[in-house]
Amino acid sequence: MEKLYDFKEIEKKWQESWRASRIYEPNLDKPRKPFYNLMMFPYPSAEGLHVGNVYAFTGSDAYGRYQRMRGNDVFEPIGLDGFGIHSENYALKIGAHPIEQAERTEENFYRQLRAIGNGFAWDARVETYDPEYYRWTQWLFLQLFKRGLAERKKAAVNWCPSCKTVLADEQAEGGECERCGTQVVKKELEQWFFKITDYADRLLDGLQGIDWSERVKIAQRNWIGKSEGALLEFPTGQFSIKVFTTRPDTILGATYIVLAPEHPLIENQELRIKNQGEIKNYVEAAKRKTEQERLVEGKVKTGVELKGITAINPATGTEIPIWVADYVLAGYGTGAIMAVPAHDERDRAFAETFDLPISDAELLPAREVLRKTHGLRKTHYHLRDWLISRQRYWGPPIPIVYCDACGTVPVPEKDLPIKLPYIKDFRPTGTNESPLAADASFYKTTCPRCGHEARRETDVSDTFLDSAWYFLRYPDAHNGAEPFSKKRMKKWLPVNMYIGGAEHSVLHLLYARFITKVLHDAGHLRFDEPFTKFRAHGLIIKDGAKMSKSKGNVINPDEYVALYGADALRLYLMFLAPLEDGGDFRDSGMRGMAKFLNRVWQMFSRDAVSGSETEKLVHQAVKKVSEDIEALKFNTAISQLMILLNAFEKNGSTRESRETFLKLLAPFAPHITEELWHMALRNEASIHTSAWPIYDARLAAGETVEIGVQVDGKLRATVTLAPNAPENDARAAALADERVRKYVPDPSADGRIARVIYVPGRIINVITKTQ
C-alpha cells in the first residue's frame, strides 16, 4: 500500500466508480425500504457553490449514507433552481443572457456537486428552467385556476424599484426586497394571486402532526398570524362601519372610530364630510409614504377627524367621532377599528395626541357584546394571498390568454409548455409590464376557446412556484415521464427527511405545503404534508460575519477540495458544531482533518493485532456515532471516532475493529473509507452498501466503570466498580478510599454518616451528619 494518502487520485477514482456501478440510484419502482432524503436544491445566483452550500449538502448526505447502510433504499436527488429572479439578477449583473448563463453555471454547479462526493441519484435531476420541467409548473397554475384558487385582482402590492417587479408579501421582508434589499413601495395593480389564505387554518393545523424544527413551526404560526375576534357594526347616519376587534369585551371603552386612509368610505360623496379638502390632503400624504417611512415615524400618531359625521357605539348608544389615521392598516381586518384608549397602547397614544376622551369603562363578556350588538365571531389572519405575477423575463410564462370575446381563458393543458422565447432585450422595463410585452410574436395568439385574435399574459410566475413542487418531480423525472404517478408517489412520498435553510421558514416551506395541499385536494396526492421531518441547518459564517459577495468573504470550496480533498473538507465542516448550529469557517482546522485522515491511512499499514483491548470502546463508538447521526450531531460522532483512533494507535487494532471503524467513518469520508475497505480489507462490494454495525449494550457498558465519590457534595475521590454494583459494595469501596477517610475518618462510629446517595454508574455521595 502507498505510504501517503493520495486523495486526488482516490477521490476521482471512486466518484467515477460509484457512477458506473449506480450504487446511489435506487430502484424507484420496487424499493424494499424507500427513504427519501432531500436537501434544498441550490439556486444559481453566482458562478458556483460556496462553502455554505457544501456544508448543508454534506450534512444531508452523511445522514443519507447512514440510512443507506441501515438497509434503506435511499433516494437523494439533486437539481438546480435556476429559473427566476435570483439567476436573472446575476445574469444582469455580469451582462450575460440568462439562457447562456444557465448553461454555463449548470456545468459548474454539477461539477462541484460531484466533487464533494455526495451519494446523489443523478438520473433524477431536474432544472427548473427546462421546458419539460416548467410545463408542469404551468400545469400547476392551471390546476389552481380550475379550482378557483388563482385569481386576478387589483390590490395594493409590494413593488421593488430595483428589481422592477411586484413581490409577494413573504418576499418583502420588513419592507425590503428579499433579493436586493431595496425599500419596496406600494402600488395599486391588477395581478395574479394564489388564494393561500383559503388554506390558512389547514396550514396552521398541519404543523401539529409533523416533525419539524420548533423554531420553523413558530415562524410559520406567527406568519399565518391567526387572531380570533369579532366583527362589530358602528352605525352612522346613512351607513354603518364594520370593525374587527380581538377584544369585543372592551367595547364600553370605545370612544372613537378610526379608518385607514385607503378605506372606501372616505371617498364616498354621499357622506357629508365637511373638511373634505383636509381629508384628501392627509390621505394622499399617507399613501405616498413607503412602509419604511410609516415604520420610522413609529409612535408619532397623525390623523384627521371626519367633520360632520359621527358613529354610534352600539353598546352604549353614545355618539362618537370618526377619524382617519395611517396607524390603521387597510389590509388587515376591515380597515377600520373601534379605538379603546383605555386598553390599547396605540389608541391611547392617539387619544393623548388629539385630546380625545379616555373612558376607563368596565369589561363586558364577549358573548354578551355579540348578542347586544348583533356582532359576529370572526377570525382574521395575517397571511395574505400569494402574489405570483412577476414583471420579469426569466420565469415560466403564466398560461393565460385574454380574449375580447371570451375574457380570461386558461391555456389548454395539451398546449403546454408555453415556451419562454429567446428575446435579446430581457431587461426588466419598470413599466409594470414584463419584457415579454414587447415581443409581439410571443403575446399575439388566438383564443383557445373561440379562435379569434387574442393576447397572452406576458408576466411570468414567481420563482417560489418553481421550487414549491420540485420534490414531487424527482421520483418521475427520468426521461421526462409525467409527474405524480400514483405508484411512485406512494412509494416515495412524503419526504422522510428534509434539510435546508431556516431562511425559508415562511417562504419555500410554506408555499410547498400549500401546493401539496392543493394537489391533495385535487386528487393527485394521497398525503397533504410534503415533509414528514424537517431540520434547519445552521449558517456557515466567516470571521463572525455572514458570507456575502459585498463583504468579499465568500469561500469557494474548490480550493479546499484541491488542497486537502473532499473528505477532509466534509469532516472539517461536520466537526464544527451540531448541524443545526452552523459555524465559523477557519482554514486552520482543515489541516487538522487532513492529519486525521492521514493517520487513518497509516493505521492500515500496521499489522492488525489479535487481542481486543479496545472492544469496549468500539462498541461505545458504534452506539455514540449511531445516536449522534440520528440527532445530526456530527461533531460529537466524529470526536468519538478520533478517540477510537487514538486508542487504536496506542493499543493496536483488530481487523474487525478496523472494519467497524471504517463503516462508522464512511458517511463523513466516503472516499478514503471506500479505498481502504477495498484495498486494505479486500472487500468486493462497496462499503456504502454494507451493513451498519450493531453494538452490544453489555459490551459498550463494559465490566467496570469509574465513578466519582463525593463527601457532602464535594468530589474527593473516584472508585472503579461494576456498572450495576449494589449499594453496599459501592459504599464499602468509597469508604475504603484514603482520601474519603480523611473526611470520614471513622465511618463505623455511631451516626457519623447521615445518608448515602448512590446512583449506579454515576456517583456516590456520602452525607455526614455534621453537615
Next chain:
RNA sequence: GCCCUCGUGGCGGAAUGGCAGACGCGCCAGCUUUAGGAGCUGGUCCCGAAAGGGGUAGAGGUUCAAAUCCUCUCGAGGGCACCA
C-alpha cells in the same frame, strides 16, 4: 413592543440534574541532520510549592448534587411588528 433561541477556556465546542472543559484548533516545551505551514511525545481553566480552594454572563432560589431546573438582572442572535 410581543414571541423564540442562546450566554461554558485564547478559539470551535463537549457535558442537558451526577467527576465541567471530551474531541479538535491554537499555543508552550521537548524529540527527530529538522531551514517545510512536515512528523512524534508531553503540557495547556484560574489561585496555590503542596494540601486545598475557586470557576460555566451576574444575583438569588430548589436539590444530597445545578453549566443543566425556577425567579430576576445584564448581554447576544433570530422571527413578527402601528395586525386592532
